[in-house]
Amino acid sequence: MKYKALIIDDEPPARSIVKAYLKKHQEIDVVGECANGFEAIKAIKEKQPQLLFLDIQMPKVTGLELLEVIDEPVQVVFTTAYDQYALKAFELNAVDYLLKPFDESRFDGAVEKVLGKLQSGQSSNNTNIEQMQNENTELLERIVVKKGTKLEVIDLNHLWYIEAQDDYVMLYSEKGHHLKSKTMKYFEEHLPADQFVRIHRSYIINVDKIKALEPYDKDTYLAIIHPDCKLKVSRTGYKKLKEKMDF
Known part of the structure; x- marks a missing residue:
């Protein structure tokens, strides 16, 4: 069975790296790339991916803000340059994460972990993602x-x-x-x-x-x-x- 994946990152080189690393993973079909949350919400509705490779810090709408408003069940691999988010994700075992810059070996490990969840039919991690947001002490700006x-x-x-x-x-x-x-x-x-x-x-x-x-x-x-x-x-x-x- 093939699983549909969407790559969401505002930096084209970062999207290209994820896409290149996915080429050897035949179980995953990249159905689209998005540069921001506005593109992503439309693509998620249209493409119905089971997996997101999602940057956290993006202009206008962050990855966490995007996850707040999507209703579709998805597994998520965060890609981030900010280790405070990565550590929190790791502690909660909510999703896997890739701390930029990451190598292919680290990427493969994240993919195998998420594939295991998809193949076993485990539910998405929205509850733990919400816990991450609730525990974040930063004040809202929007x-x-x-x-x-x-x-x-x-x-x-x-x-x-x-x-x-x-x-x-x-x-x-x-x-x-x-x-x-x-x-x-x-x-x-x-x-x-x-x-x-x-x-x-x-x-x-x-x-x-x-x-x-x-x-x-x-x-x-x-x-x-x-x-x-x-x-x-x-x-x-x-x-x-x-x-x-x-x-």
């Missing part, structure tokens, strides 16, 4: 969402608020609203605290978007983003806003 078969990048300055939706969240921004498979806790920990405040168990708000606060009932308020968007503020949330907005 949020990547999927709209149909396309990716959209939401700048945090354009994000209005986040609403809890069971195991998901709904993001409201200038680009509309998008459902994201993340928790409120994740965003509370990964958004800049000087800009975003959890005002209620159901809402995290961009304080720069608050036009006014008005009383709602005893000890609660409404945060006004625009006339048609008013969010309930809890007593605790109001205290946080007072500290943040200095009023």
Whole structure:
């Protein structure tokens, strides 16, 4: 049986090396190359690969951001020049990784490992990849969402608020609203605290978007983003806003 592979890397020489090393692996058929996440999301939908050779640090959309929004089950071999990501992947046994520059022997070992998983029918590693993202302490600078078969990048300055939706969240921004498979806790920990405040168990708000606060009932308020968007503020949330907005 042949397995379809997609190579995703913004550097053409890096893609060429992976493609050259794969020539002797007859079980793998390279069905495409992508230079960025925007090309990749379309190719994954169209080609339905079982395996990705994926660079982590790419402009506009990183490899981890891409994995957040794909629904298709895939096995992943990370290719990265940043060993902190590689070590985390290794610790979690989420995927194999190739630390650039890598030689053919190291590449062959990664391929054999992934082929073993594919041939045994093991499921993809999305759960562990999500664990990697949750354990990453770096603050978000943007949020990547999927709209149909396309990716959209939401700048945090354009994000209005986040609403809890069971195991998901709904993001409201200038680009509309998008459902994201993340928790409120994740965003509370990964958004800049000087800009975003959890005002209620159901809402995290961009304080720069608050036009006014008005009383709602005893000890609660409404945060006004625009006339048609008013969010309930809890007593605790109001205290946080007072500290943040200095009023």
